[in-house]
Amino acid sequence: MLTRIDHIGIACFDLDATVEFYRATYGFEVFHTEVNEEQGVREAMLRINGTDDGGASWIQLLEPTREDSTVAKWLAKNGEGVHHIAFGTDDVDGAAETIGGRGVRVLYDEPRRGSMGSRITFLHPKDCHGVLTELVTSATSAPEGESGGH
Numbered sequence: 001m002l003t004r005i006d007h008i009g010i011a012c013f014d015l016d017a018t019v020e021f022y023r024a025t026y027g028f029e030v031f032h033t034e035v036n037e038e039q040g041v042r043e044a045m046l047r048i049n050g051t052d053d054g055g056a057s058w059i060q061l062l063e064p065t066r067e068d069s070t071v072a073k074w075l076a077k078n079g080e081g082v083h084h085i086a087f088g089t090d091d092v093d094g095a096a097e098t099i100g101g102r103g104v105r106v107l108y109d110e111p112r113r114g115s116m117g118s119r120i121t122f123l124h125p126k127d128c129h130g131v132l133t134e135l136v137t138s139a140t141s142a143p144e145g146e147s148g149g150h
C-alpha cells in the first residue's frame with residue numbers, strides 16, 4: 001500500500017538560505033520550486049535518490065507565504081525543523097480510505113494538489129504518535145489518466 005518514503009518536509013524561515021545550506025553542505029541541488037497557495041507555502045524539492053519514474057525520494061523545504069498558514073503557525077511554536085514525513089503510494093485514495101478505516105483521522109475528504117502535480121492527503125499527528133504524516137501519489141506514478149490536475 002505504502003511503498004517508499006516520498007519526502008521529508010522541513011519547515012524554514014528563509015527558503016533561499018536553507019536551500020543554500022543543503023547545496024553547500026550536502027551537494028543537493030534544487031530540482032523544482034513552486035508556490036502552493038492552498039497550502040500557504042513556497043517550497044523547494046531536492047531530489048535525494050531515484051529517477052523520473054515516480055519512485056524518487058525528496059527533501060521538501062517549506063517557507064510559509066502567509067501568517068495564517070499551517071507552516072507559519074508551526075514555525076512560531078516550534079522553530080525550524082522536521083514538519084512532516086510523506087509516504088509514497090500509487091493509490092492515495094485507496095490508502096487514505098484504508099488507513100481512515102483503521103481509526104486514523106484523514107484530514108481531507110479528497111486528496112489535494114501537492115508538489116509537481118502530485119495528489120496528497122494528511123493524517124492527523126495526534127493519531128500517528130506525534131508525526132504529521134502525508135500520503136502522496138506522484139504525477140508520474142499514478143495510473144494513467146489519474147495524475148495531476150486536481
Ligand code: CMX
Nearest residue numbers: 009039070071074083084107114115122124125130131132
Ligand atoms: N507535527 C506534529 N504535531 C503537530 C504538527 C506537526 N507538523 N502540527 C501540529 N501538531 C500538533 C500540535 O503540537 C498540537 O499538539 P498539542 O495540542 O499537544 O499542543 C496539535 O497538533 C494541534 O496543533 P495546532 O498547532 O493547534 O494546529 P492545528 O490543529 O490548527 O493544525 C494540522 C494541525 C495537522 C491539522 C495542520 O497542520 C494541517 O492541516 N496540516 C496538513 C497541511 C500541511 O501541513 N500543509 C503544509 C505542507 C504542504 C506539503 O507538504 O505539500
Ligand code: CO
Nearest residue numbers: 009060086134
Ligand atoms: Co509534503
